[in-house]
Each structure stands twice: as C-alpha cells, then as structure tokens.
Amino acid sequence: MKFIFPVIFFLYALSGYAQNVTGKVVDAGTGDLMSGTIVLLIDKSDTTKVNSAYVEEDGVFQFERIKAGTYIFKTLLVGYKITTFEVGIGSENKDLGTIKIAEDLQMQDIVIAEKITRVEQNGDTTNINANAYVTNPDATAEDLVTKMPGITVQNGEVKVNGETVKKVTVDGEEFFGNDALLVLRSLPAEIVGKVQIFDRQTDQAQFTGFDDGNSQKSINIVTKPEKNNGQFGKVYAGYGTNDRYNAGLNLNSFKGKQRISVIGIANNINVQNFSAQDLTSMGASSNRAGPPGGGGSGGGPQGGGGGNSANNFLVGQQSGISTTNSIGLNYSDVWSPKLKVTASYFFNNSTNVNNSIINRQYFLNDTASTIYREDNTSKTQNYNHRISGRLEYMLDSSNSFIYIPSISFQKRNSYQNLLGVNRYITDSLLSTTANNNENRSDNYSISNNLMWRHKFAKKGRTFSANLGSTINVNEVNTTLYSDNFYTDNLVSTRLIDQQGINNTHSYSYRTNIMYTEPISKTGTLQFNYSPTYTKNDANKRVDNYNTSTGEYDSTAIYVSNQLDNYTLTQKGGIGYRYAKGKTNFMVGVDGQNVKLSSTQLFPSTSEIEKQFNNILPSAMLKIKFSDSSNIRLFYRSSTSTPGVNQLQNVIDNSNTLLLSTGNQNLKQEYTNSLFMHYGITSSKKATSSMLFLGINQTNNYIASSSFIATNDTVIENGVTINKGSQLRRPVNLDGYWNVNSFYTYGFPVSKIKSNINLNTGVSYIRTPGTINLITNISNAYALSGGLGISSNISKQVDFNVTYNASYNIVENSIRPQLNNNYFYHLATAKVNIMPYKGLVLSTEVNERLYSGLSTAFNQQFFLWNASIGYKLLKDQSLEVRVSVFDLLNQNRSIARTVTESYVQDTYTTVLTRYFMFTVTYNLKNFKAS
The missing domain is CATH 2.170.130 (Ferric Hydroxamate Uptake Protein; Chain A, domain 1)
Known part of the structure; x- marks a missing residue:
C-alpha cells in the first residue's frame, strides 16, 4: 500500500498531457530560440480568462488542459513586437508550430548593458x-x-x-x-x-x-x-554487475503555497538516504576529541546514485556497505490566512555489513606502552519511522501559536564478531579476546512543543511562553560470549557467557517564558525564566550462564546496576538590547540553579544529591560598516549536566579488553564560547569573503580516565582487571580548549568563465585526560587549505575541480616520543559534457593521499567513476545511462582519530568496482505564474 500514493501521483502528473497546446518561438531574423518569452491564450468569449505559459530554454512552450473554443494567442517579450493571431482548439492536442517574432526597431536605441549581479x-x-x-x-x-x-x-x-x-x-x-x-x-x-x-x-x-x-x-x-507552479521530479531504476541495483523516485507538486513531495530509494550500493535520525547508531560515531578540522579522516564515496549523479541521496560517510529501502513524504500548505501546516513522514529500513581493522597506540609513561589491534565484523539491521509536523496559527493580530510535534519508532538488531589483540610496544603478546555480541533494541521518542506569543498595544512590548516535553524509551536485550587470554604464554583463560537487558527511560518537561519591554527608541529589556525537569531511569541486569542448571540465572553483579536520576533546573535572567543605525548590541546575564539527585537501587542502595549554582553571562555585537561589509561578535556561557549513562557506575564488558564504566561523582561542565564573523561582499566585482574565529574553553570538562593493567589488578567492588585490559571512566578535568579559524574568498574569472573559491584554516584542540593516574594533555593542531574551480561556461559544459589538504600535528605530554605529524589531501575533478544533442558524458576522479599514519595505513589511491548516457524523446525527458563505479578498483576508507589517551587508525569495508545500466525519466511540467 505504501507505494500506491507515489504511483497515483506520477500518473496524475502524466495525465496533464491530454488536450495540450504546444509550439516553438524563434527570432524572425536569426532563428535563435527565444526562451523567456511569455505567451498567452485569451478566451475570445470571455477575455478575463487568460492562460499563460513560459517559453523554455529549448524554445518550446506548452499550455495544459485547455478547453475547446476560440482563443487569441499573444507573445510578450521586451524589445520584440507583439505577435497575435486567433486559434481554434478542439478536443485534441494542438501544435501551433514555429512562431517567429521580430525585433521592435523603435527600441534599438535602448541599450541594456548590465552585468548580472551575483x-x-x-x-x-x-x-x-x-x-x-x-x-x-x-x-x-x-x-x-x-x-x-x-x-x-x-x-x-x-x-x-x-x-x-x-x-x-x-x-x-x-x-x-x-x-x-x-x-x-x-x-x-x-x-x-x-x-x-x-x-x-x-x-x-x-x-x-x-x-x-x-x-x-x-x-x-x-x-x-x-x-x-507545477509538477517536477524524476523516477529511475538501474541494475548492474555483482547483482547491484539502485531505484528511486523524487516527485514534487507545487501549487501556490501547497508543496507535496514524495521521495524513495531501494538499493544495495550504500546510498543511505535521509537524515542521521533515521540511521541511529549506524556506523562509527565521531569523537569530540578527534582531529581538528577533520584532517586525516575520510574515504572514497561509498556508492553511486540514481539519475545524473553518482552520489545522489548519499548522507554522510557511513562505515561498511548498506542495503537500504526508504520512503519520505512532505506536505506544506497555507490552509487559511490564519493557519500554516507542514508535515513529513520518513521510513528507513537498512542492513549494514562492515568489516573493519583498528590499530590503536596508547600513551603511557613507561616501557609498558601498548598497541591494540582489532578485527571487527558486524551486521546491523535498522527499521525507523519518523513523523514530524509544524502548525502555525494566528488567532488574531495580537496572539499566535506554534505547535511542533515529533514521534519516531525504531527497531535495531546488531551482531558483532570481534577479535582484539594487545601487545607491548616491543611487540610481545599481552592479551587477546574473541567476542561475539548481539543486541536487539526497541525504542521510541515523542516530542511536543507549544508556543504562545502575544503582542501588546505598545510597540516592542511582548510576552511569549514555550511549553515542551520529550519522552525517550530505549530497551535493549544483549548477549555476550567471549574467550579471553591474559598472560604471555596464553595459560590464563577466562570464558564469559552472559545475557541481559539494558533499558533507559528519559522524561523531560520544560518551560521558557519571555517578556520584552522597550525603554527607549533604541533600547529594549528582556526578562526570561526557564524551569526544566528531567527524569532518567537506567536499568542494566546481566546474568551469567550456569553450567549446573543450564540457565542464565546467576546475576553478574559487577556489570549490573539500576539508577534513577532526577534533575531540576531553574534558570532566569535579564538582557538589554541596543539597536540604532548600523549598530546592534546585546548584553545579558542569567542565574542558574541545578539540583541533581541520583538514587542507586541495585546492586546496593545509595543516594547522591548535588546542587550547582552558576552565573551565565552573554553578549553580542553586530556592526554593519556598509551595505557590503559587517562584523558579528558573540559571547556565550553554558553548562552541560552529565547524562545518566555517564553517572551509572556499571561496567560495560562488550569488549573485555576495553572495559568502561560511569562515575556518580561527575560535576557539570561550564563552557565559555566566543565567535567572530567578518564578511565582505562586492556586488560590482561579484566577490565574497568571510573570516570566522571560534574559541571554546571548558571547566570541569568531562574527560576520559584510563587505567591500563600491566598486572592483574583488583579495583572497587572486588572487580579484577586482568593484565592487558583497560578500564575507562569519565572524570572532570580543567583545561579543555577548542580554537578554530576559517577564511574563504570567492571570485569569478571571466577569461575562463569560471568561479574560484579559496579557503584556509587553522585549528587547535587541547584535551586533558588521565592514564594510570597520570594526567596527559593531548594537543592537536591542523593547518588546512583548499581551492575550488567551478565552471560557468554553458549548460553543455560543466566541471568542478577541488583540492583540499590538511597537515596535522599531534603532541602529548607524557609520551613525547609518540608525537605524530600526518598529512591528508583530496583532489577531485568532476566533468559533465553534452557534446552532441542528447549525448551526456560524465566522469569523476578522486585522488586521496594519507601520509604519517600507521605503516599499513599510509596509502595513495584513485577513485574513478565514469558514465555515458543518452537523452531520448522530444523533450529529452528520458535518459539511458551506463556507468562504472571505481573503474580502477582502488577504493579505500581510512580514518584517523585522536584522543587524550591514544591515536587510532581505522580501515573499513567499502564498495569496489561495478557496472550499472540506469534508466531515468525526468518530469518537468511547469505552469507560468
């Protein structure tokens, strides 16, 4: 049933070709196609009834669904005489043939010689x-x-x-x-x-x-x-070697304020459509302490798209290869002068298979530094439904309401087979683990937000109240089977066979009340109050397999825990805004009180209550120097309360060599942020430049504390960390900094009819952490630069050439001999040419270079995609295409991650060479407005 609506929509769009009136408009003297000409059909019996159309780039116009009768045809184009004649239309389609329009000689003295303002x-x-x-x-x-x-x-x-x-x-x-x-x-x-x-x-x-x-x-x-105003979009389907397939549709209907869109895909070439919300937990998550500027990370495009681009609908760099079936609907309209409605629905079903190799080097202050290698095979199945909407209702001139609901349901099953090996830096074996994990989860999320806005009679005096609630439920069933070896001679072994649940429930209720009062022509005060209540429940229960009973009936205390967490936040403050001429200034301060209460119910009972009081200043300055240049400065302070999983004092042993746990003693993070934007544009020269600078500094930063066991070690609650394993937990540390600068400049070059964009940036991240109780400071620097050239020649010749490079420096305080510099660059060239009638030639080449990574990860490779297509039918709406992905069969996916305790290189599965034959139908059915 879910495919009926797109089919009906498509058939409806095609039905518009019945009883159409078509023709072509050319210059009477030169024969040039006169695109842009407005053509009219005026009902002779009632001249108030006028049908209008627009001459397209191929010189053709079309009127749709015209009733039988007698009409007056007219052409309208500045600089040309009006051409008019009478047309009789019956019940069949009518072709008016080629209509020649002549220049208006009286206007030859009028010269319009103005460059298009970019x-x-x-x-x-x-x-x-x-x-x-x-x-x-x-x-x-x-x-x-x-x-x-x-x-x-x-x-x-x-x-x-x-x-x-x-x-x-x-x-x-x-x-x-x-x-x-x-x-x-x-x-x-x-x-x-x-x-x-x-x-x-x-x-x-x-x-x-x-x-x-x-x-x-x-x-x-x-x-x-x-x-x-009209219908447009495309439908495509393709099949290729290795049983690769790709099909989809993208159909839109625009009619005034009403917008209806349907999109869908079905493929096994890693085209993962829609937003990240539909791909929860798919692929590797990024680390906040990763390389600045994204240097050193990346990989080749994972697959080809339908229609005319090899990357249509690709969302992000996802690890592995995915088979995806997705559909999305979007609707927006103005139902009345008082009511606007927007709604959307997404369904996403994907199966992701990934084989990855991880090489990780830890920072230790002695000869026991270790290298960890992991070979991981995983399969993840994901089903997601997401519904969202927005309603704007204007009750009267003084009162309005905005309601934003959202709901999503997800079912996710993941399977993982992991082999991990720890070695000393001297290459002697330390420990190994062979893990089999299975997680089956069901979750849903419901969010509601209602805002009431009221204007008083006095200009600038307003009151608004925002009420919101969010419910998140995630319930997971887990199984773990693990063989572990911990001594150099592999004599000491430990077998883990467990089943369990890991459920988290979160409820949040929030209010935001604002009142503004003008105190002068240039100044306004704002008062705000924002209370929030949040309740988080986390329940993890794990049972060991009992060989005597053949059941999972023995609770694994050290990995089981039940915690209820309550947070009440009271925040209120005052702000002052000054606006006059080209200057806009704001300064404000909020007082915030946070009460945090945690109750542990299992395996023992305890209660922790904390209270945090903070002053949160903010400021903003905007200065418009001229119509072409301005500067914006922002300062903000904010806090971040630790989540329930960070507070839950329970061990995660899904990888027995890399254990993790929470910390009930965590404090709030307090962050100061400063941003600067300076932009200059020149309409005359069509240039644009912008300088950005961002600085973030965090106190009580929630960092990672790692304990790497060089001998069997008993920690709290009698838990033994075996030699060669490590335990990570969050701790509060000061000294986190993130500084990022970026400059871009764009300008046209008329001699080559192209646009050039230049960019450069410098970034720095300082991340504190502890390793075996010794504080380590990781300093990561990056210098990046890029060049882009995009053609502006013609519709028949289109190319884009880009080059981006990043040089990265990683330093750590406790093991300077492990400091590392690495380089990454990506050069891309895309060319699309239409040399003759409907012939379309396309090619794309990516050249990637990684230098300074682990020996096995230093690589240089080319990813070359190419295709040849031909457009059919009179309007060239049908296209057939043969394409090849990764012609040289060199595709790779490599990434580097830098944290306060290790540097990691990752190699993941990607698609390699395949050929595909694709048929695409492009729908373009526009009506003149």
Missing part, C-alpha cells in the same frame, strides 16, 4: 543570484549552490564558510524538516532564482525582535515565479 548583502542576509551560475539541464539545487562562494557539502553536511547549515527552507516555508541536504537534493537547479544565506533566529526571538545571538546558519531557496 552577490548582494542586505543587512544580515547574503543574497546570491542563481541566474549568474550555469549548470547542466538535470542538475540539482545541490549542484548549483556548491558553485557559489563559500558553500560546500562535506560528509553529508551543508556548510557555509565552514559553518554547518541547520535548515534549508523553500520560499520561506518549511520543507522536509531540518534535513538541509535532503532539501537541496530534492529540488532541481532550474527552479532556483535566488539563494539567501542568513542566521535564523529562534521563533521567540523572531517574534520579540530581541536578538539574543542564539541563531542557526540557514539557507532559503527563492524559486523562480515561472517555475514554482
């Missing part, structure tokens, strides 16, 4: 004119925006000048929720008229007009008037 700065919004950038006929909005200055797509994230874009809207309205990349991949480039980049304020801040600096980088796609 970039404009309007206050805090950067406007980029899409008409100044040329793409292939079937390009997506993603292909278009990545030609623009400062916009990139990296590892499934859309970024502007290095900042992650959190939301992409279409004509100011919600479209596919918060999945920015999905929006860009769902829209064709040809409907985009303008791209607006801005910092999106919260709903409360937009209403009150009090800019508190809490904004998200956002993009708004402004559609062309002649392209925002």
Whole structure:
C-alpha cells in the first residue's frame, strides 16, 4: 500500500498531457530560440480568462488542459513586437508550430548593458543570484549552490564558510524538516532564482525582535515565479554487475503555497538516504576529541546514485556497505490566512555489513606502552519511522501559536564478531579476546512543543511562553560470549557467557517564558525564566550462564546496576538590547540553579544529591560598516549536566579488553564560547569573503580516565582487571580548549568563465585526560587549505575541480616520543559534457593521499567513476545511462582519530568496482505564474 500514493501521483502528473497546446518561438531574423518569452491564450468569449505559459530554454512552450473554443494567442517579450493571431482548439492536442517574432526597431536605441549581479548583502542576509551560475539541464539545487562562494557539502553536511547549515527552507516555508541536504537534493537547479544565506533566529526571538545571538546558519531557496507552479521530479531504476541495483523516485507538486513531495530509494550500493535520525547508531560515531578540522579522516564515496549523479541521496560517510529501502513524504500548505501546516513522514529500513581493522597506540609513561589491534565484523539491521509536523496559527493580530510535534519508532538488531589483540610496544603478546555480541533494541521518542506569543498595544512590548516535553524509551536485550587470554604464554583463560537487558527511560518537561519591554527608541529589556525537569531511569541486569542448571540465572553483579536520576533546573535572567543605525548590541546575564539527585537501587542502595549554582553571562555585537561589509561578535556561557549513562557506575564488558564504566561523582561542565564573523561582499566585482574565529574553553570538562593493567589488578567492588585490559571512566578535568579559524574568498574569472573559491584554516584542540593516574594533555593542531574551480561556461559544459589538504600535528605530554605529524589531501575533478544533442558524458576522479599514519595505513589511491548516457524523446525527458563505479578498483576508507589517551587508525569495508545500466525519466511540467 505504501507505494500506491507515489504511483497515483506520477500518473496524475502524466495525465496533464491530454488536450495540450504546444509550439516553438524563434527570432524572425536569426532563428535563435527565444526562451523567456511569455505567451498567452485569451478566451475570445470571455477575455478575463487568460492562460499563460513560459517559453523554455529549448524554445518550446506548452499550455495544459485547455478547453475547446476560440482563443487569441499573444507573445510578450521586451524589445520584440507583439505577435497575435486567433486559434481554434478542439478536443485534441494542438501544435501551433514555429512562431517567429521580430525585433521592435523603435527600441534599438535602448541599450541594456548590465552585468548580472551575483552577490548582494542586505543587512544580515547574503543574497546570491542563481541566474549568474550555469549548470547542466538535470542538475540539482545541490549542484548549483556548491558553485557559489563559500558553500560546500562535506560528509553529508551543508556548510557555509565552514559553518554547518541547520535548515534549508523553500520560499520561506518549511520543507522536509531540518534535513538541509535532503532539501537541496530534492529540488532541481532550474527552479532556483535566488539563494539567501542568513542566521535564523529562534521563533521567540523572531517574534520579540530581541536578538539574543542564539541563531542557526540557514539557507532559503527563492524559486523562480515561472517555475514554482507545477509538477517536477524524476523516477529511475538501474541494475548492474555483482547483482547491484539502485531505484528511486523524487516527485514534487507545487501549487501556490501547497508543496507535496514524495521521495524513495531501494538499493544495495550504500546510498543511505535521509537524515542521521533515521540511521541511529549506524556506523562509527565521531569523537569530540578527534582531529581538528577533520584532517586525516575520510574515504572514497561509498556508492553511486540514481539519475545524473553518482552520489545522489548519499548522507554522510557511513562505515561498511548498506542495503537500504526508504520512503519520505512532505506536505506544506497555507490552509487559511490564519493557519500554516507542514508535515513529513520518513521510513528507513537498512542492513549494514562492515568489516573493519583498528590499530590503536596508547600513551603511557613507561616501557609498558601498548598497541591494540582489532578485527571487527558486524551486521546491523535498522527499521525507523519518523513523523514530524509544524502548525502555525494566528488567532488574531495580537496572539499566535506554534505547535511542533515529533514521534519516531525504531527497531535495531546488531551482531558483532570481534577479535582484539594487545601487545607491548616491543611487540610481545599481552592479551587477546574473541567476542561475539548481539543486541536487539526497541525504542521510541515523542516530542511536543507549544508556543504562545502575544503582542501588546505598545510597540516592542511582548510576552511569549514555550511549553515542551520529550519522552525517550530505549530497551535493549544483549548477549555476550567471549574467550579471553591474559598472560604471555596464553595459560590464563577466562570464558564469559552472559545475557541481559539494558533499558533507559528519559522524561523531560520544560518551560521558557519571555517578556520584552522597550525603554527607549533604541533600547529594549528582556526578562526570561526557564524551569526544566528531567527524569532518567537506567536499568542494566546481566546474568551469567550456569553450567549446573543450564540457565542464565546467576546475576553478574559487577556489570549490573539500576539508577534513577532526577534533575531540576531553574534558570532566569535579564538582557538589554541596543539597536540604532548600523549598530546592534546585546548584553545579558542569567542565574542558574541545578539540583541533581541520583538514587542507586541495585546492586546496593545509595543516594547522591548535588546542587550547582552558576552565573551565565552573554553578549553580542553586530556592526554593519556598509551595505557590503559587517562584523558579528558573540559571547556565550553554558553548562552541560552529565547524562545518566555517564553517572551509572556499571561496567560495560562488550569488549573485555576495553572495559568502561560511569562515575556518580561527575560535576557539570561550564563552557565559555566566543565567535567572530567578518564578511565582505562586492556586488560590482561579484566577490565574497568571510573570516570566522571560534574559541571554546571548558571547566570541569568531562574527560576520559584510563587505567591500563600491566598486572592483574583488583579495583572497587572486588572487580579484577586482568593484565592487558583497560578500564575507562569519565572524570572532570580543567583545561579543555577548542580554537578554530576559517577564511574563504570567492571570485569569478571571466577569461575562463569560471568561479574560484579559496579557503584556509587553522585549528587547535587541547584535551586533558588521565592514564594510570597520570594526567596527559593531548594537543592537536591542523593547518588546512583548499581551492575550488567551478565552471560557468554553458549548460553543455560543466566541471568542478577541488583540492583540499590538511597537515596535522599531534603532541602529548607524557609520551613525547609518540608525537605524530600526518598529512591528508583530496583532489577531485568532476566533468559533465553534452557534446552532441542528447549525448551526456560524465566522469569523476578522486585522488586521496594519507601520509604519517600507521605503516599499513599510509596509502595513495584513485577513485574513478565514469558514465555515458543518452537523452531520448522530444523533450529529452528520458535518459539511458551506463556507468562504472571505481573503474580502477582502488577504493579505500581510512580514518584517523585522536584522543587524550591514544591515536587510532581505522580501515573499513567499502564498495569496489561495478557496472550499472540506469534508466531515468525526468518530469518537468511547469505552469507560468
């Protein structure tokens, strides 16, 4: 049943071809195609009834579903005479043939010689004119925006000048929720008229007009008037060698404010669609203390997409190879002048298979430094349903409501076979483990948010209240079978055979109340109060296999625990905003009280109560020097309360060589953040540059404390850590710093009809940790740079050439001989050419280099994808294509992770060479607005 709606939608779109009126418009003198001409059909019996259409780039126009009768045909184009004649239309489709329009000689003296303005700065919004950038006929909005200055797509994230874009809207309205990349991949480039980049304020801040600096980088796609009414999209299917397949659809219906979209995929080439919320726990999670700037991490693209790009719908770099079946629906409309509605539904079913090799080197202050190697084979099956919505209701001119519900259900089964080996740095064997794990989980999440906003008669005086709740339930059944060897001669062995549950329930209720009061023409006060109550329950019970009874009936005390955690947060404060002319200034301070209560119910009973009091200042300064340059400075302070899993004092033995546990004595983190943005744009020169600087400093940073046992060691509760194993737990340490700077400059080069984007950045991360009770400071530096050249030649020639490199320096205080410098670069060239009629040639080459990693991980390889296609039918809407992925059969996936206690290199499974034959149908059925 779930496929019926897309099929009906597609058939409905095709049904528009009945009783159509078509034709072509050319220049009477030169024969050139006159795209952009407006053509009209005026009902002769009632001249108030006017049908309009737009002449496309191929010179063709089309009127749809025209009733039989007599009409007056007209052409309208500046600089050309009006052509008009009478048309009789019956019950059949009618072709008006080629219509020639002549220049208006009276207008020859009028010369319009103005360069298309590419970039404009309007206050805090950067406007980029899409008409100044040329793409292939079937390009997506993603292909278009990545030609623009400062916009990139990296590892499934859309970024502007290095900042992650959190939301992409279409004509100011919600479209596919918060999945920015999905929006860009769902829209064709040809409907985009303008791209607006801005910092999106919260709903409360937009209403009150009090800019508190809490904004998200956002993009708004402004559609062309002649392209925002009709149906468009594509359907594709492909099959290849090694039984590889890929099929999908992307169908959209735009009618005024109503937007309906259907997307779907089915493939086994690692195209993992939709957002990360649909892929919970899939692939390796990133470490907060990873390499600055992302240097040294990455790998080749994991698979090809449908239609015209090898990476359509790819979201992020996921480990291993996935088979995915997904479908998504999005609906948005204005039901009345008072009510706006947006809703979306996603279903994702994926099976991920991954083989990985990990090489990890630990920092120790003696000759017992160790090297850990892990060979891991895993399989994960994931089923996810996600429903979200947004309703905006304007009760009257003074009161409005916003309601945002969200619900998701997930079922996940994972299986893991792991072989881990610990060796001394001298290469003598220390310990080994062979683990088999199975986890079966069911979870759901329900979130509701309701906001009431009220305006008083006095301008600037407002009141708003925001009520929210979140419920998260995760229930997991676990099994573990592990053979372990701990001595050099492999005499000492230990067998673990366990089953258990690991359930966590979380409930959160929050309120945010704000009142603004203008105290002058330039100044406004804001008062806020935000109480939050959170309850977390964690229950982990593990039973050992009893050989005498043949049952799992003996509780493993050291890995079992039940903890209830309660947090009550009271936060309130005052802020002052000054706005005059080109200056906008805000300063504020909040007082916060957090009461944390933890009750342990098993294996023993105990209670811990903590209270944290903090002063949280904030400030913001915006100065607009001119229409083309501005600077923004933000300072924020914040706290982070440890989660229930960090507080739960229970050992996780899913890898018996790498044990972990929580810490009930953790304190809150306190972070100071400073950000600076300085941007300059030149409309005349079509250049854009931006400098970004971010500094984060954290007190009571929740770091990692590692104990690596060089001998069998008994720790608290009588638990023995065997020689060659390690135990990690979170602890509070001061001294965490994260400094990141980024500069980008974009400009056109008319001689080669291309746009060039340059970027460079320097970053530094200082991460404290302890190893065997000795404090280690990991300092990670990175210097990065990049160059991008994108063509702006014609629709028949499109190319993108990019080069990005990162040089990374890793230093640690307790073992300087393990300091490491490593280098990573990625060079990419993408070329799409249409040399003759419907012939389409495409190729993409990636060259990757890793240097300075572990010996086995230093690699240089090429990933070469290529395809040849041909467009069929009169409107070239049908395309057949033969493509090859990884032509040289060299694809790799390598990543480096740096923490305060080790440096790790990871090698994971990727797709290798396959050929595929794909058929794509592109639907373009636009009506003039």
